[in-house]
Amino acid sequence: MSVPGSTSGSTRPSPGWLRAWGGIWRLTAGRFLNLRHAAALAGMVALLLLIAIWSSSFHRPLTAGQYVGWVCSFYLCFVIPIFVLISGGGAIREDMRPGAADYLFTRPVGRPVYLALRYAAHMACTQADYLLAFAVLIGFGLFRGVPGMLSMAPLLLTGQVAAIATYEALGFLFGVLTSRYVIVGLGYIAVVELGIGNIPTQINRIAIARAVKNMVPPYSAHTGGQVGSWAAAAPTAAALAAACVVLVAVAGTFLSFREMAGGESREDL
Amino acid sequence: MNPIIQAENVSRFYGIILGLNNVSFAVRPGITGVVGQNGAGKTTLFRLLTGQIRQSSGSLRIFGQSPWNNTAVKARIGYCPETEELPGSLRPLEWLGGLGMISGFGAAESRVRAEAMLGRVRLAPEHWRKPLGAFSKGMRQRVKLAQCLLHEPDLVILDEPMNGLDPVGREDFANVLRDLAAGGRSVVISSHILHDLEALCGEFLLLKWGRIPRSANEALSQESRARWPESTIFRCGSPERLARYLFEERLIRGCEIAEETGVLQVRWSEPDRFYRDFHRFLLESGVAIFEVRSAVASLEKAIETPPTL
Numbered sequence: 370m371s372v373p374g375s376t377s378g379s380t381r382p383s384p385g386w387l388r389a390w391g392g393i394w395r396l397t398a399g400r401f402l403n404l405r406h407a408a409a410l411a412g413m414v415a416l417l418l419l420i421a422i423w424s425s426s427f428h429r430p431l432t433a434g435q436y437v438g439w440v441c442s443f444y445l446c447f448v449i450p451i452f453v454l455i456s457g458g459g460a461i462r463e464d465m466r467p468g469a470a471d472y473l474f475t476r477p478v479g480r481p482v483y484l485a486l487r488y489a490a491h492m493a494c495t496q497a498d499y500l501l502a503f504a505v506l507i508g509f510g511l512f513r514g515v516p517g518m519l520s521m522a523p524l525l526l527t528g529q530v531a532a533i534a535t536y537e538a539l540g541f542l543f544g545v546l547t548s549r550y551v552i553v554g555l556g557y558i559a560v561v562e563l564g565i566g567n568i569p570t571q572i573n574r575i576a577i578a579r580a581v582k583n584m585v586p587p588y589s590a591h592t593g594g595q596v597g598s599w600a601a602a603a604p605t606a607a608a609l610a611a612a613c614v615v616l617v618a619v620a621g622t623f624l625s626f627r628e629m630a631g632g633e634s635r636e637d638l
Numbered sequence: 639m640n641p642i643i644q645a646e647n648v649s650r651f652y653g654i655i656l657g658l659n660n661v662s663f664a665v666r667p668g669i670t671g672v673v674g675q676n677g678a679g680k681t682t683l684f685r686l687l688t689g690q691i692r693q694s695s696g697s698l699r700i701f702g703q704s705p706w707n708n709t710a711v712k713a714r715i716g717y718c719p720e721t722e723e724l725p726g727s728l729r730p731l732e733w734l735g736g737l738g739m740i741s742g743f744g745a746a747e748s749r750v751r752a753e754a755m756l757g758r759v760r761l762a763p764e765h766w767r768k769p770l771g772a773f774s775k776g777m778r779q780r781v782k783l784a785q786c787l788l789h790e791p792d793l794v795i796l797d798e799p800m801n802g803l804d805p806v807g808r809e810d811f812a813n814v815l816r817d818l819a820a821g822g823r824s825v826v827i828s829s830h831i832l833h834d835l836e837a838l839c840g841e842f843l844l845l846k847w848g849r850i851p852r853s854a855n856e857a858l859s860q861e862s863r864a865r866w867p868e869s870t871i872f873r874c875g876s877p878e879r880l881a882r883y884l885f886e887e888r889l890i891r892g893c894e895i896a897e898e899t900g901v902l903q904v905r906w907s908e909p910d911r912f913y914r915d916f917h918r919f920l921l922e923s924g925v926a927i928f929e930v931r932s933a934v935a936s937l938e939k940a941i942e943t944p945p946t947l
Binding site for chain 1: 685688689690691692707709710712713715717719721722723724725727728729732733735736737738739740741742743744745747748785789790
């Protein structure tokens, strides 16, 4: 370890959220851009395609309502909630482990700011991952000759983006609150998204999946909106965006009060 | 010199588990060693200093401010934790570059700093492209030190940084720390390798069961450590003859002889008299001397002393 390399003469860095964003983005993207992650993603997309082939084999010809309905109820409101919620919770929980917290939370960035930036970076990478799955599903719909597939794609994509952003934020909140975020997340999906969300009263509005369904073409028709209308989807998208902000703010507040004790005795809290 | 760290009656409890119990101390510029057995409270102290946990009671100031959730203090601290966990899928330049940017460097500057720090800790460039998960223990320690020095901290806190380093690596490490101290930085370091710590540190802080026993810390003061050892070991040709000679000179009050290994351990009655003129005494004894060393280093002695508060 050489003394001549000393840089004592150089200037001290000036911390700020913009530079911190760059650092957090690098560290997050670095975890996504590796062969192991690529293999897992390829496996997930292949499995999704197999399920799409299997489930569409019962319908000949395959109508837009049947296929988009399946994409919406299975992919957007079942696969994405489970995987994104666990992924979001895992991301922040990983940063809170002693081995990571010692390096990250000893830096000159406030914890709420760190959490918000980490959420943004992880959400962006997750969106990129699921774009591939989305492209495969749209491609399969085109291959099976589903009518109006291309025209429905933008709203479906908007629904996917909104779903990922919201479930990711919820995952971050669960991750900050407990190390058992997987159990809590699955419980939440079972009780709120699949249970309360399907009760035909106004209480079902608390379910994110219900809001996502309202954004996409066939479901907006059922709820009285215009089929494929951006105007009908916009209020729901805005409400989900607001929910993301609130969830991230609450998670950041909890994180700022949380102690990174590091010992096993604290790890289960 | 004004203290950089000032703690007054600081306690920290984890439920009913004691972390630190009513400790008061001051750390001044230079290299300060924190010593104590496992569970003595060293890591709790470091987590308090780095603002990761709050004290249950008392006052802790670093650069005159509380470190808890204080980004201004964190900007001036570099921390090298004991844990060997590193993000295994990242490469050192990626990791250091990201951490550098979080600390406030621009992208290009962060990369330059990362390369400079990896060079400074002597991690060979051929390892820079390997993922951190493939690194050996010693290489991990070097990368951990590099991340700690990345942002020019005024206070460097190192928790067991020499674990897994070979003797050459430890000496390299010590040179970096001496260089930092010479450049006006403060270093707080803990290590179980006591002789390295003794050679490196000007001041010590001894922790025992979450407390700072006053008598043991006085024994570790610079004045105490400047005193001659109370017990010395000789490896020589005839331990019995040397012991007889030292008794006749009324220099020692007791001894133990291991004739088969040629070792004599003596307890001095007048160590000052012997060490002032040791070459004459040893020549006059007529015994061939192979090795002379202190029986117990002051750090070891302080750690082994029963707690006196």
